[in-house]
Amino acid sequence: MADAPCIIGKGIQIRGNLSGSGDLVIEGRVEGHIALQDHVTVEESGTVVADIESQDLTVNGKMSGNIEASDRVSISSSATVRGDVRAPRVVIEDGARFRGNIEMDVPLPPGLLK
Amino acid sequence: MANTIIGSSIVIDGEITGDEDLVIQGTVKGKIQLKESLYVESSGVVEADIETQNVEVSGQVTGNMTASDKVELKSQCRMIGDIKAPRILIADGASFKGNVDMDV
Numbered sequence: 001m002a003d004a005p006c007i008i009g010k011g012i013q014i015r016g017n018l019s020g021s022g023d024l025v026i027e028g029r030v031e032g033h034i035a036l037q038d039h040v041t042v043e044e045s046g047t048v049v050a051d052i053e054s055q056d057l058t059v060n061g062k063m064s065g066n067i068e069a070s071d072r073v074s075i076s077s078s079a080t081v082r083g084d085v086r087a088p089r090v091v092i093e094d095g096a097r098f099r100g101n102i103e104m105d106v107p108l109p110p111g112l113l114k
Numbered sequence: 115m116a117n118t119i120i121g122s123s124i125v126i127d128g129e130i131t132g133d134e135d136l137v138i139q140g141t142v143k144g145k146i147q148l149k150e151s152l153y154v155e156s157s158g159v160v161e162a163d164i165e166t167q168n169v170e171v172s173g174q175v176t177g178n179m180t181a182s183d184k185v186e187l188k189s190q191c192r193m194i195g196d197i198k199a200p201r202i203l204i205a206d207g208a209s210f211k212g213n214v215d216m217d218v
Contacts (some may be wrong), residue, residue: 015131036124
């Protein structure tokens with residue numbers, strides 16, 4: 001059980017800092033700051049009011065806060081997100097609601113640079 | 115398992131509240147307030163004041179505990195702090211330092 005999954009269930013609220021490694025699934029409510037090395041999933045019933053730093057992030061629920069992912073951010077059709085996103089790969093599905101900045105940090109071809 | 119699991123590689127610093135069972139295999143500092151049962155497993159480390167209905171400790175807990183029903187200290191657990199609950203069980207092999215108040 002080296003990589004025990006971390007599940008924050010529907011009836012749970014956490015206020016504060018959450019850090020570590022391993023995957024995290026949020027079905028409840030988290031306020032504060034999340035810094036994880038692996039995959040964070042905010043399920044449809046989940047509400048997150050926090051800045052998130054992780055490798056991967058999948059949002060199916062509601063969240064407000066800035067996102068910084070080292071690999072990929074996926075905002076699915078049922079998601080509502082407010083905040084800035086910074087990641088090399090960002091996916092926003094049809095139906096998702098999003099408000100904020102996206103920075104993909106992609107090197108542009110020289111011809112496009114001003 | 116529908117309940118919440120704080121995995122062994124997770125550290126939470128803050129407040130946890132809720133109305134369902136919580137299993138701690140990682141580290142929690144701060145405060146825990148639940149309406150149901152709390153399980154601190156052998157890999158779990160808790161430095162928090164705890165207020166729940168039931169507590170089962172197999173890991174390490176530092177802090178005061180108030181349970182409305184039962185506190186169970188399993189063998190191999192380490193607990194420092196005061197316990198207040200109507201029913202308290204301490205298994206052989208458990209280490210415990212603190213006050214016990216059964217409200218008699």
